[in-house]
Amino acid sequence: MESPSRGGVFSEGTDSRVEQFAESISFDRRLYRHDIRGSKAHAQMLASEGLISNDEAEQICTALDEIEKQLDADELPLRIELEDIHMHIEQALIERLGDVGRKLHTGRSRNDQVSTDFRMWVRDALDDIDRLLLELQQAFLSRCDADADVILPAYTHLQRAQPVLAPHYWLAYIEKFERDRQRIKDCRKRVNQCSLGVAAVAGTSIAIDRNATAKSLDFEGMTANSLDTSSDRDFVLESAFVLGVIATHLSGWAEEWILWSTVEFGFIKSPHAFCTGSSIMPQKVNPDVLELTRGKSARVLGNLQTLMVLVKGLPLAYNRDLQEDKPPLFDSFDTIQACLQLAAPLVAGAELQRERISASIEEGYLDATSLMEFMIRKGMPQRRAHHLVGAIVGEAMRRRVTLSDLPLEVMQEHAPELDASVREVLGSKQAVEAFVSEGSTSPKRVAQQVAIWKERLS
Template identity: 70%
Template sequence: MATPSRSGVFTQATDRRVERFTESISFDRRLYAHDIQGSTAHAQMLAEVGVLTPHERDQICATLQQIGKEIEHDVFPFSIALEDIHMHIEQALIERLGDVGRKLHTGRSRNDQVATDLRLWVRDALDRIKDGLENLQRAFFDRCEGDFEVILPGYTHMQRAQPVLAPHYWLAYCEKLARDIDRVKDCRKRTNVCSLGAAALAGTTLPIDRHDVMQRLKFDSVAGNSLDVSSDRDFVVESAFVLSLIAAHLSTWAEEWILWSTAEFNFLKLPHEFCTGSSIMPQKINPDVLELTRGKSARVIGHLQTLLVLIKGLPLAYNRDLQEDKPPLFDSFETVELCLELAAPLVAGAKLNREGIAAKLDRGYLDATTLMEYLIQKGIAQRTAHHLVGSLVNQAMQQGVSLAELPLETLQAAHPDLDESVREILGVDKAVAAFRSYGSTAPSEVRRQIEIWRSRLYQTDPAVLKSDEGAITLEK
């Protein structure tokens, strides 16, 4: 049986080994709904310009919908002899409609057809990723009120650095995820361009209307250069980059929470439904979901490299190498989607070990920077104040006490400007209360940020908060 892609120029049948080597139906069948969507729009356009009669258009569109339902219900036969999902659907159309089915491919090539299907699929997948990111943002945000009074040690170089409010930490991830969402939206703009009608590489002599197809498929614009269309996989690579950065952010979060859930940190209790046990050690509660989230990020990042290497040496226009773009792309989307699906309920279900955190909060001299800035406000140069506080920390370490527990005479021996008023900023609670700058962990500033995020995530009306400087209007 001759397939639509095999013309009369060939004098021999395709070697079965070649069929196995070149097939993509094993992975591109997931494009079936988008192929039918694109083909339906193409048929409707062909009828508008007079290439198809209204009756032929209706026959083709109805049969395409029937084929789609058969694929959806897993009763449609697939064969590697037909290479890909595009050939499967077209061959089925021809078998059922004869010459009417053969007319569908008028004015297009598999090159622009594949590009269109893939753009439609990526567009939908990006929308799902955006939804997953927003769900995870809400999971972090929804912890803010309940954890508002909890103070956490903030780290640099994995060493205790300064104290931060727990909601300040939760909102840090909201910010990261917001940038991820912005990148998803930007990527969607460059993805949402109509390739159909560029044909193989040079366009077509037939009177097609590409803008009609653009509108039917809800694309934002039409690709402007037919030669570029066949080779353009920028949107694929950009999607892989966006997913890689999302995966990296998820991996960072997973690593922190893996550490936090250890007996050594004892900051966090993970929900048991997201943990597994050991085959030999009955006491173990292993953070497998977090570990796999961290591990799966490697796959996503590796797929980005695969795609960059795939396109780096390709001349214009289409080359069969581009068939290999789909497995890494599909896997990247599926992996990140699954990670996001599990991340949101895991974040919502975890519990901070408040007693464990508080018991160790005075370790690490988290108020040292606050003491240094207290001296700066007394008129002491920053580098001088930095050295003075360092020497006081050293003395406190030698005595096994906190900075707040150092006697006043010890503080004044370091500098005479250190009087009893220093007690107002020493200690973790007081150090947190001393922060002032925009975007800091100051309680009033964190409260302001919570209200901003409430407005962004739940579309509430902007509020007005009072501060020492007057009214602060919260922007959406």
């Protein structure tokens, strides 16, 4: 059977071991819908330019629709000797239409064909990740009203630092995932440039209309240089980087909630539907989804490194090495998609352990900074206030009491300037209410941000 990829220059067939080594149909078959869409647009452009007849274009498009239905139903035999999905589709077209099918490849190469298909696939995949990130943001936002009265300890260096409202925590993740969505949007602009028509490396002497094809396929523009286009995988690298940042955000969230779900913290309880048990310890409720989310981030970051190394030494223009760009990126998209599909319902269904949080919120002197800033507002230099509060905290630690329980006269031994009004900032609730700056955990500021995000995410 004739293979469209081998011309008369070859004196012998391909070694079967080479066919096995070089095939990509095992992973690039997922591009078939994009390949068929691109081929139909190319056929219609060829007809509009008089390079094939309208009837031939109609035959090609009809046959491609039939082939797509076969692939949807998994009824098109996949053969290693045809290497990739693009050759499978073209061979199936030729088997149906003969010379009419052979005309489809006029004015294009597999190089620009593959790049175009891959760009369309990545474009769709980015849109899907963006949708899932929106759902995760909405899940965090849905908690804000219900958790509005909960005060949590914020940590630096994993040591208790200052008190914050629970919605302030949820808004922090909404902000992180919003930046991820902005990166997706920005990345998509560079992905969404049409490669079709630059042919193998230098363009084509056939009078095609690249602009018409780009518009038909919903691209924002066309790539400008055939040499660059044939070798370019920046859009793959950038997409992998965007996914890598999302992975780090998901991993950090997972790590935090894993800690919060321990007996030592006891801050949160994950839905049992997202946990597993132990084969030997009957009391265990393990946060496996969170642990796997944290673990799977390593794959996504590893895929980014794989892709960077893949292209680092390639000369212009196309090299077969670029066939290896798809498995890592496919895996990164699949992994992030799987994590996000579970993240939103897990966030929505988790329960803050209010009694445990409330019972421990005054531990760790979270109001110490508020006391220092109270002194500053009274006119004391920051460094002196910092030193004096350190001494007052030391006194409270020795007495094993909170700052709010420390007698005023004891505080005045270190800072005579203090009076009874200091009680206005002591204790986690009063400390939270003392915040005023934009972006802070001030109840007023948090309520404003929640309202803003409700409008943005609606």
